[in-house]
Amino acid sequence: MIEIPETIALSKQIKQKFIGKTINRVVADTAHHSYAWYTNDDPDSYPDMICGKTIIDAEAYGGKLHVNLTDKFGLMFCDGASLRYIEKEKKLPKRHQLLIEFDDGTYLVGTIRMYGGLYAYQETLDVGYNLIARSTRSVFSDEFNSDYLMKMSDKLDVKKTSVKALLSKEQRIPGFGNGVLQDVLFDASIKPKRKVSTLSEEDFQQLVNSIKEVLTLMADSGGRDVEKDLYGNPGGYKTIMSKNTYKSPCPRCGDGIIKESFLGGSVYYCGNCQE
Numbered sequence: 001m002i003e004i005p006e007t008i009a010l011s012k013q014i015k016q017k018f019i020g021k022t023i024n025r026v027v028a029d030t031a032h033h034s035y036a037w038y039t040n041d042d043p044d045s046y047p048d049m050i051c052g053k054t055i056i057d058a059e060a061y062g063g064k065l066h067v068n069l070t071d072k073f074g075l076m077f078c079d080g081a082s083l084r085y086i087e088k089e090k091k092l093p094k095r096h097q098l099l100i101e102f103d104d105g106t107y108l109v110g111t112i113r114m115y116g117g118l119y120a121y122q123e124t125l126d127v128g129y130n131l132i133a134r135s136t137r138s139v140f141s142d143e144f145n146s147d148y149l150m151k152m153s154d155k156l157d158v159k160k161t162s163v164k165a166l167l168s169k170e171q172r173i174p175g176f177g178n179g180v181l182q183d184v185l186f187d188a189s190i191k192p193k194r195k196v197s198t199l200s201e202e203d204f205q206q207l208v209n210s211i212k213e214v215l216t217l218m219a220d221s222g223g224r225d226v227e228k229d230l231y232g233n234p235g236g237y238k239t240i241m242s243k244n245t246y247k248s249p250c251p252r253c254g255d256g257i258i259k260e261s262f263l264g265g266s267v268y269y270c271g272n273c274q275e
């Protein structure tokens, strides 16, 4: 899944590669995927909507990647959307959910893994979680602080709610998912299953610090190494707690890394370093 750091890294690569290019042809939904989301469930409307438009910018917020086109049109990609820059027709993948051909003969190809969004729109995109992402404060802003995180938890049953649920569920922090969660909690020395009611003020402050520091490092490194960039290369951030590493010892203490299923996804943590 593309989360906050990957959408930031992708937006930079899209800017480098696609600004000024005009869309010649759009093919959507050729390989049907039941969990590929299109605007109004109508991929057939895409060619008329965006052909002839030029890419003018790309930006990321709340784990959503927006590509801005002329005349206030745009594209938005999220969740399991995977994007590739392709230079030659013969290199195109056989199966894809969105293919955009540009006036210089290059392509932007979108595929969906488990589920994800490939949206085209004019003016505004009216899907609920996009509006949430626009209106929620960025984790990189000063307003995202321990007070904010404590207020967020005040609305929950903190004796039953885990730290994982607080941070990565219900779009409370848009774009912060189960992927980035693992290394943030390792950095904060907190277990994913720990109940929010056991967190001290210092723990909340540590969580905020870890969120900002780890996500900044991930974004500056071009995303996590468990995700691919626009050229199909893994991101430059080496995950510490992930499917790539859990068979190796904890880099801090040497104990084994624990992998468990928890709240719809695997969590990876060190039972010794994280409380």
Ligand SMILES: [Zn+2]
Binding pocket: 250, 251, 252, 253, 254, 255, 270, 271, 272, 273, 274
């Ligand atoms: Zn450890």
